[in-house]
Structure formats: C-alpha cells, structure tokens
Amino acid sequence: MSLLLPIEKRNAVLNRMAELLEQERATIKTVNQQDLNNYSGDDLAMEKRLLVDDTKIDGMILSLQQLFTQEDPVGKVRFDFTHDNGLKIYNKTAAFGSILIIYESRPDVTVEAGGIAFKSGNKILLKGGKESLQSNLKIVALWHQALKENEVDTKWVEYLNYNREETQAFLERPTQKVDLIVPRGGENLINFVKKHATCPVIVSGRGNNFVYVNAEADLDKALAIIINGKTSNISVCNALDKVLIDTNLDNWEVFAQKVVSELQQKNVMVLGDETISKTTNIPQIESDSVWYEEFLDYKIVIGTTNSDQDAIDKINKYCGGHSASIITKNDSIAQEFMENVDTAAVYQNASTRFTDGGQFGLGGELAISTDKLHQRGPIGLQHLVTNKWYIYGDGQIR
Structure with missing residues (x-):
C-alpha cells in the first residue's frame, strides 16, 4: 500500500462512492431496517442515530460531494524560512497515517468520517457499534467497490468487527499501526478508549x-x-x-x-x-x-x-x-x-x-472535539493533518 495516494485517486474514489450510495439507496435502507428490527434497546437517541432514511443518505452523498470539491489538505506550506547559510526550511501539512474511528449506532459516520480521513491521505480503521453492524458492513462493501474500481487497495478502508474484549485487546496491543484514535459516542465509550489506548486520542466529548x-x-x-x-x-x-x-x-x-x-x-x-x-x-x-x-x-x-x-x-x-x-x-x-x-x-x-462541520462550512466533520489539542470543535478535512519539516541544503554543516 503506497504511503500517500495522489489527490486525483482520492477524489475519484470519493466521487464513485457518492454514485454508489445513490445507486444502492434502496438496499442500504433495507439492510438498515434489519439493524432497526434487531435493536431491542429503549434508548430513543440511539435509535434515532441508528436509522438510515433518504435524508440521511442525502447527507452522506452531500458530504462526499463537498469533500470532492475541497482542496487537498496535505502538503500545504504553513511556514517557510531561509537560513543565513542558505538552507531552505519549510513546514508542510502531512497525513497522520492510520486513523481508528470508534463510534456508536451511526452508519452515516462510516461515510462521512471515513471520507474525511481518506481525503486527508489517511488509512481508516472503522469500529462501529454492534447495533449498526449490517448497515456498516454494507457501506464498507461500497467503499471497497469504489476503491477496487479505481485500482486502490481495499486496505485503505477497513472495518473492525470486534466485540468489547477484542476492541480492548486491539487498543492495548494493536495488530497494525495506529497513529490516532477518535472515539465518537457517550462518556462510557470515551473513558473506555482513553483507559486502554496506547496512542493519541482526540475526544469527541459530551454536549451538555x-x-x-x-x-x-x-x-x-x-x-x-x-x-x-x-x-x-x-x-x-x-x-x-x-x-x-x-x-x-x-x-x-x-x-x-x-x-x-x-x-x-x-x-x-x-x-x-x-x-x-x-x-x-x-x-x-x-x-x-x-x-x-x-x-x-x-x-x-x-x-x-x-x-x-x-x-x-x-x-x-x-x-x-x-x-x-x-x-x-x-x-x-x-x-x-x-x-x-x-x-x-x-x-x-x-x-x-x-455546532457541526457541515454547518460551519467544513464539508462535514470527523468528530467534534472537546479537547484543546490538537483541534477544538468540529474537526474537518483541513484539521485532520499533522505537519512535517522539509529542509533543502547544499552541503551545509553545523
């Protein structure tokens, strides 16, 4: 798997994914109905987040279309300096690498957060809740179709179908590289991730x-x-x-x-x-x-x-x-x-x-961070990058 996909490839996958969501609209709703039928909880908020209707699918498609039109957030020069000795020094935005998103009951996150992470040059690991499993697996299958049709490795978007114990084990001893974890959900989920994670976590915290x-x-x-x-x-x-x-x-x-x-x-x-x-x-x-x-x-x-x-x-x-x-x-x-x-x-x-990435003009959000590092509030495409220093010399020594 190449370390950074060209922006043309990333955009082509996003565009194809938007088309597939439209084509598979009826199937997605049918599959989602299975999840709704299986949900036996009495949490009204959870049930509302679980539902995928035409309005939700419209939102998923719109988020991908907005992402498609946005500039590549990777490789932007944030600072430049020419040293007295002639060294040319630049600080540029860079992809994190691999981002794990852990979330509850919202199949639209599988599209929206996945799209933001992918467009910003990152591999995505998706860990949804058991209540939305069938919906998520269907949407990830569409991601894989969009990737394959554009000759991109399906490993760029992976779904982790883990139970609580398997998730804890993965957080403590990841079986693959994870650079950043974003938990989206209630306080129990967030505390669970913070307790067991061995890499940086951006908390998408409570409202109140x-x-x-x-x-x-x-x-x-x-x-x-x-x-x-x-x-x-x-x-x-x-x-x-x-x-x-x-x-x-x-x-x-x-x-x-x-x-x-x-x-x-x-x-x-x-x-x-x-x-x-x-x-x-x-x-x-x-x-x-x-x-x-x-x-x-x-x-x-x-x-x-x-x-x-x-x-x-x-x-x-x-x-x-x-x-x-x-x-x-x-x-x-x-x-x-x-x-x-x-x-x-x-x-x-x-x-x-x-308070929402789409409403703030970000084209959706990966999460809404209540932390102060590394980004606060809605985390959009342009925030899902780290940075890197590029120094060009001609034999300079110190």
Whole structure:
C-alpha cells in the first residue's frame, strides 16, 4: 500500500462512492431496517442515530460531494524560512497515517468520517457499534467497490468487527499501526478508549450545552432558540440541555413560565432550580449533580442567575466544553461572555444546534472535539493533518 495516494485517486474514489450510495439507496435502507428490527434497546437517541432514511443518505452523498470539491489538505506550506547559510526550511501539512474511528449506532459516520480521513491521505480503521453492524458492513462493501474500481487497495478502508474484549485487546496491543484514535459516542465509550489506548486520542466529548438569557435579551428570539436547541434533534451532542435566566430581566417570571409551557407542549420534561421550581410550579432538581448531565432525551433543566459573571462561572463549572449561547442585544456583554466561556463554540443570539462541520462550512466533520489539542470543535478535512519539516541544503554543516 503506497504511503500517500495522489489527490486525483482520492477524489475519484470519493466521487464513485457518492454514485454508489445513490445507486444502492434502496438496499442500504433495507439492510438498515434489519439493524432497526434487531435493536431491542429503549434508548430513543440511539435509535434515532441508528436509522438510515433518504435524508440521511442525502447527507452522506452531500458530504462526499463537498469533500470532492475541497482542496487537498496535505502538503500545504504553513511556514517557510531561509537560513543565513542558505538552507531552505519549510513546514508542510502531512497525513497522520492510520486513523481508528470508534463510534456508536451511526452508519452515516462510516461515510462521512471515513471520507474525511481518506481525503486527508489517511488509512481508516472503522469500529462501529454492534447495533449498526449490517448497515456498516454494507457501506464498507461500497467503499471497497469504489476503491477496487479505481485500482486502490481495499486496505485503505477497513472495518473492525470486534466485540468489547477484542476492541480492548486491539487498543492495548494493536495488530497494525495506529497513529490516532477518535472515539465518537457517550462518556462510557470515551473513558473506555482513553483507559486502554496506547496512542493519541482526540475526544469527541459530551454536549451538555447551555443557553444564557441575559437581562437585555430579545425574548422572542430567546424562546425560539431554546425550543430549537432542545427539540429539533435530541440525539445529537449539539442539542440544548440547560437554560439560565437572568433575574435582572424585566418580568423574568413571565418569560420563564412561557418557556416551561412551550417546552411541555413539545413533551419535554422540564426541571428547575429552587427559584424556577417555585415560580413555575415544575419539579425541582434533586441535586446540583444534574447540572453535569448530558440528557440526549426530551429533558431540560432551567435555572436562574443574578449576573453575567455568575452565568459564566456556572457554565464553566458544569458544561461539557462543547457549546454555549448568550441571548442579548448588548454586543459588549456578548463579547465578554464569548471570550470567557470555556467551550469549543460560543454563540450570540443563535442555536447551539449549528455546532457541526457541515454547518460551519467544513464539508462535514470527523468528530467534534472537546479537547484543546490538537483541534477544538468540529474537526474537518483541513484539521485532520499533522505537519512535517522539509529542509533543502547544499552541503551545509553545523
């Protein structure tokens, strides 16, 4: 297997894979139905991630088409310097080598993350969850068809059909070279990988995202953003779980009651801190530990705060480091909030649901990193590279 495929080959495979997904659309949905029929769990978010319908397939195809049009991220000059002695020194982007992606229940990751890793010159090892096995095997078969038709070794995209014990053994003693591991899923999966991995890990961590309604908020916008963040898709890491309302807001009690009513109409279980509970007559949280939780369900917690600083402190204490939004007409307050909240994405007057590689113009994402190294937030094509120094001399010695 050659160390780096020419960009023309990589693009040809991506283009063919997009065509195959369209051609095999009906078969993919039929195979996915087997996985759905076999799924006996009661995790609504897991089931939503497992489903492959026409909209999901459209998204897979679009992600490949976007990747096809993007520039090659490998070989870009990031820095250049000519030494006094004539040495020409360049720092260029380089592929990692082999990337292992471990994920739960989302067959679209087999396309989207696989495509990003492949376009950036990397070999991909895919380890999906047992609940999506048939869907994943079908999609990997299409990857292999696209590779073979372009005379590229199928080892560039491999599926690891391992159980938990086999996965642990592979993480601790890999039977082939792995340069980077990206776990995508719940905290149990992430902790499992971090505990056993023997190479670098980029954590695609939990959401637990916050919206802070400041005293100078546009309340119509605030309500729409809260409803969208919580109810448009409960199964994703950019969904909303916590709301903080500034008690300096005029008639904040009326607004809080309106938020609670609208959420309850959408079948969301609404819990409150002591103040919100008394004001709106909803159940009070049993302990502050619930502020740490990511729900991935029709469930939300609303609390109060009496200052911008208190809101910032609370978000930094409890959030997952993913996304936070401030609703305010005051741009200077928004800027201070955005600079001091410690999350990968910070918003003013917009839904946290936009934290997504496709929405950010990256053409999809490998993962959304809540780590600070080596990339934070959505990891797109241009981030899935390391770097390398090239030095050209003419006999120089030091």
